[in-house]
Amino acid sequence: MNRRRFLVAGTVTTVGALAGCLGDDDADDGTGATDGYGSEPETEPAERTIDTDAYETLEHDGVDVPLAPLEDVYYWYLRREARAVDTRGASSFEDARITGAALSPAPDGRDADDPVAEWPTDDRIVTYCVCPHAMAVQRAAALIDDGHENVYALDDGFNEWVDAGYPVEGDEVDDTDLDLPAYHVQGESDPAYEGEYVDVRTVDGDQRERSVVDADGTYELTLHFTGLEEESVLEVDAPDYTTEVTLEELTSETVTPP
Known part of the structure; x- marks a missing residue:
């Protein structure tokens, strides 16, 4: 294979x-x-x-x-x-x-x-x-x-x-289309963690998406989470750090180690 x-x-x-x-x-x-x-x-x-x-x-x-x-x-x-x-x-x-x-x-x-x-x-x-x-x-x-x-x-x-x-x-599907939110996230980790996972999730853990660290230490993903507001708090769990940020911060700034 x-x-x-x-x-x-x-x-x-x-x-x-x-x-x-x-x-x-x-x-x-x-x-x-x-x-x-x-x-x-x-x-x-x-x-x-x-x-x-x-x-x-x-x-x-x-x-x-x-x-x-x-x-x-x-x-x-x-x-x-x-x-x-x-x-x-x-x-x-x-x-x-x-x-x-x-x-x-x-x-x-x-x-x-x-x-x-x-x-x-x-x-x-x-x-x-x-x-x-x-x-x-x-x-x-x-x-x-x-x-x-x-x-x-x-x-x-x-x-x-x-x-x-x-x-x-599903609950967000109607007779014509599916229109889920799309929040783009960019972040940085240590390049030594190339290929390791990065999770972004709601604080209750019920909604999450995953990416991996690229060779230069960057990562990106798009969240299709529902029920969020700008002040909603999300958790970013990278190989070398875990941090909590608001949705507004997450989507307007590059996530970096705290």
């Missing part, structure tokens, strides 16, 4: 229009306890061959995670041949998710009643986030380490799924 180093998650595009592709908000019980499959499609794509051995991979904690491109994941989705796993927090999951996806946050899933725990280890699983794949790779690596044999991370991320007009559901 090919491998590329996981250095930095770039900016995430704003979520776009979703006309005609909305899912059923009754697909889960509010806890993400679904089977991970989408609704039965009206038409099923013809069977085709996918060379998954040709996928690029990212390594996390010694585990190689294959990166599945959007078109292959959507093909599996329409044929109900893959279970979708949302690796973000519960609040982000409730706001918007792939229709039918199960909630199993990075790195190790839910503390109790994690839906993936009941799935056969030979079932195909595709994890996703909006990083576009920082948390998805972390969760996928943990699943592989737990014995799941057919796990992939969505290479393009949730936003590309949305922009393609593929099925989504």
Whole structure:
């Protein structure tokens, strides 16, 4: 398999229009306890061959995670041949998710009643986030380490799924589009921590996004957090520091070690 180093998650595009592709908000019980499959499609794509051995991979904690491109994941989705796993927090999951996806946050899933725990280890699983794949790779690596044999991370991320007009559901989805906030964050860490994770989260930890430190010590990410105001306090957890800043400060200044 090919491998590329996981250095930095770039900016995430704003979520776009979703006309005609909305899912059923009754697909889960509010806890993400679904089977991970989408609704039965009206038409099923013809069977085709996918060379998954040709996928690029990212390594996390010694585990190689294959990166599945959007078109292959959507093909599996329409044929109900893959279970979708949302690796973000519960609040982000409730706001918007792939229709039918199960909630199993990075790195190790839910503390109790994690839906993936009941799935056969030979079932195909595709994890996703909006990083576009920082948390998805972390969760996928943990699943592989737990014995799941057919796990992939969505290479393009949730936003590309949305922009393609593929099925989504959630509290922030209406009949025409999904319009989540987009807050761009830039920060600096020690270049010695190249490839290490940076988390930005709400103080209750319910909403979070992840990036990694680039070779020059910088990092960037875009937050799609809901319910925030300029004075809302967020926590930045970099490899060499942890700090709390307001949303206004976070989006108007480069985050640096305190």
